[in-house]
Amino acid sequence: MEKGSRFGEATRYTVRFLICYFEGIIADVISIHTLSKALAKFPKFSKLYMVQGQIHQSQKDYALARASFAAGLKACPKEVTLWVPASKLEEADGKSIKARALLEKARLVNPANDAILWAEAVGRKLKLCWRGACRNVQRLGSCGPCRYEQSLGLRGSHNQWTR
Secondary structure, three states, X not given: OXXXXXXXXXXXXXXXXXXXXXXXXXXXXXXXXXXXXXXXXXXXXXXXXXXXXXXXXXXXXHHHHHHHXXXXXXXXXXXXXXXXXXXXXXXXXXXXXXXXXXXXXXXXXXXXXXXXHHHHHHHHHHHHHHHHHHHHHXXXXXXXXXXXXXXXXXXXXXXXXXX
């Protein structure tokens, strides 16, 4: 790698920032400011958008997190590493339909990574189905809180819908 290459500089800059962030040396406000400066310098570096969105998400500021991911998806639409966290944000915000729609859009934009995105979408669908089954069992009162094994939840759900 040559001394002045932009990619090498971006990687060093990001690695230093991530080390500081994960060790808790700098506060979120400073890290957001640092990320904004880094994004101005390296607008096609997708991991910066991802980290910025995740910081906003950890602060429960879903609107800013959504804006960070949207800007990243606009700048780097071929990056699967942005589509998946953006979808997880929508699910965390209670918008599971929008989360699935984002994954479907990602599959259309990234046909080469279709298998990864499909597996992510199926995993989300199974999680939603399992939550629904647990709610149905709790409504019946057959197994109390949702801490029992999966087969009990599915059996209770099946019993409700076959009545």
